[in-house]
Each structure stands twice: as C-alpha cells, then as structure tokens.
Amino acid sequence: MKPYVILNAAMTLDGKIATETGSSNISGKEDLIRVHELRKEVDAIMVGINTVIADDPRLTVHKIESKKEDNPIRVVVDGKGRIPIESRITNDDAPTIIAVSDDYKSDLTASDKYHVLKNNGVDFFFAGENQVDLVKLMNYLYEKGVRTLMLEGGSTLNFSMIKDGLIDEIRICVAPMVVGGVNAISLFGGDGFMTMDESVKLELVDSFSCGKDLVLKYKVKY
Numbered sequence: 186m187k188p189y190v191i192l193n194a195a196m197t198l199d200g201k202i203a204t205e206t207g208s209s210n211i212s213g214k215e216d217l218i219r220v221h222e223l224r225k226e227v228d229a230i231m232v233g234i235n236t237v238i239a240d241d242p243r244l245t246v247h248k249i250e251s252k253k254e255d256n257p258i259r260v261v262v263d264g265k266g267r268i269p270i271e272s273r274i275t276n277d278d279a280p281t282i283i284a285v286s287d288d289y290k291s292d293l294t295a296s297d298k299y300h301v302l303k304n305n306g307v308d309f310f311f312a313g314e315n316q317v318d319l320v321k322l323m324n325y326l327y328e329k330g331v332r333t334l335m336l337e338g339g340s341t342l343n344f345s346m347i348k349d350g351l352i353d354e355i356r357i358c359v360a361p362m363v364v365g366g367v368n369a370i371s372l373f374g375g376d377g378f379m380t381m382d383e384s385v386k387l388e389l390v391d392s393f394s395c396g397k398d399l400v401l402k403y404k405v406k407y
C-alpha cells in the first residue's frame with residue numbers, strides 16, 4: 186500500500202525548476218498561497234536531499250494562517266546520509282523522517298550527526314542499495330498513517346518517483362518566464378526514457394490562472 190502522491194512544482198515556460206546556479210524563485214505570491222493550502226491538507230511532504238542542500242527549506246505551512254498541528258510530516262530522500270546537521274528541516278516545527286539507503290546505514294549510524302539528529306527527534310528509515318528504495322519508503326509511510334503525500338522535488342527525485350509508478354497526480358505552476366540553459370534543472374531529470382513510447386502518459390483534468398501564473402493539473406495514467 187502507498188499514500189496518494191501529488192507532485193507539485195513551479196516551472197518556467199521552458200520547463201525549468203531552477204537555473205544551473207540553483208536560483209528557483211518561480212511561483213508568484215498567489216501560487217505560493219495555493220501551495221501552502223495544499224501543504225495544510227496533506228499528511229506529509231517529501232523532497233530530495235539536493236533540494237534540502239540548495240534551498241534549506243522549512244516545508245511547513247507558513248504563507249497562510251496556520252497552527253503547528255497543520256504542518257505535515259517532512260520526509261527527505263537522502264541516499265548517502267548527506268543531510269546537513271543545521272538544516273531547518275530538522276527543527277521541531279514538524280516531525281521529520283530521513284530516508285537513507287542500507288549501504289550507508291552503518292556509516293551514518295556511527296556518526297555524531299546521527300545521534301544529534303535522533304536526540305532532536307528526527308526519525309530515520311533505511312532501505313535500498315546506494316539509492317533509497319522508494320517503493321519500500323512509500324509502504325513505510327503508509328503504515329505510519331500517511332495517506333496523502335505532496336512531492337516537492339527536485340528533478341531527480343521526481344523522475345525516480347514517476348519511473349517507479351508512484352505519482353498519482355501532478356500540479357504544475359507554469360510561470361510566464363523563460364530562463365534557458367542546457368544545464369538548468371528541468372521538472373523531471375534522472376536518466377529519462379529513451380523513447381516517447383516509454384513516456385508516462387497524463388490526462389489534463391484542470392487548468393486555471395493563478396495571478397500571473399497558469400496552474401495545470403494532471404492525473405497520471407500508468
């Protein structure tokens with residue numbers, strides 16, 4: 186069993202979620218309110234470790250009125266246990282789960298960082314070789330009571346999740362901006378598929394303006 190997974194992201198018209206340097210302020214203020222309303226509805230939010238390192242996100246509900254209890258569980262997919270100890274995601278604003286691969290379990294659990302984070306209330310989940318086994322992670326989260334999960338990037342994790350058949354819905358804010366750059370970060374990265382026949386098919390279920398942006402909602406058809 187797995188949670189219902191909604192991928193939410195903001196991209197430029199040319200499909201980039203960040204520049205090569207990691208600059209990623211894309212959503213307008215109206216879209217950020219929509220995002221925080223969605224955060225308030227879901228049981229958990231998940232990001233990849235590069236997003237934590239690049240953005241030091243809070244992943245709480247902080248752009249609309251909310252209480253601490255409204256904050257979803259925060260989940261970081263961190264294959265090699267690279268989480269910086271001072272990351273804001275490890276504070277006590279909300280529960281945090283860090284998923285690490287089995288290959289790096291002994292290195293991490295032998296480190297001071299692991300014990301400091303554990304003492305601060307951070308939970309760890311271990312599964313997979315080198316990379317985190319996302320199917321097992323989804324099953325673990327479901328068993329912990331997570332029924333809805335918002336995936337908030339980045340590009341590499343987005344591709345792994347869709348390749349493994351784990352994304353149910355995609356909500357994209359398309360901003361009227363063009364940034365270009367072959368090394369800019371796109372909505373889905375990873376190894377990609379080699380042919381269009383392999384592409385994951387989507388069904389557009391809604392679209393609306395949100396301030397200066399356009400929001401597109403798709404169901405994923407595996």
Ligand SMILES: NC(=O)C1=CN([C@@H]2O[C@H](COP(=O)(O)OP(=O)(O)OC[C@H]3O[C@@H](n4cnc5c(N)ncnc54)[C@H](O)[C@@H]3O)[C@@H](O)[C@H]2O)C=CC1
Nearest residue numbers: 194195202203233234235236264317338339340341342345
């Ligand atoms: N505009 C937007 O809506 C958003 C933009 N971003 C941007 O995306 C960038 C980060 O994206 P990426 O570099 O692609 O990194 P990412 O955030 O997707 O993290 C990927 C890393 O997670 C680890 N990992 C462990 N197991 C994995 C698995 N099974 N599958 C995939 N990754 C696994 C690996 O170390 C991998 O390199 C940042 O610049 C951030 O600002 C991130 C989220 C939203």
Ligand SMILES: Nc1nc(O)c(N)c(N[C@@H]2O[C@H](COP(=O)(O)O)[C@@H](O)[C@H]2O)n1
Nearest residue numbers: 195209210211212240242243244245337
């Ligand atoms: N929806 C959306 N629009 C953008 O323009 C963004 N750059 C992002 N980024 C995601 O939000 C995280 C930051 O969250 P906090 O405000 O710190 O709680 C960031 O890490 C990305 O996952 N999202």
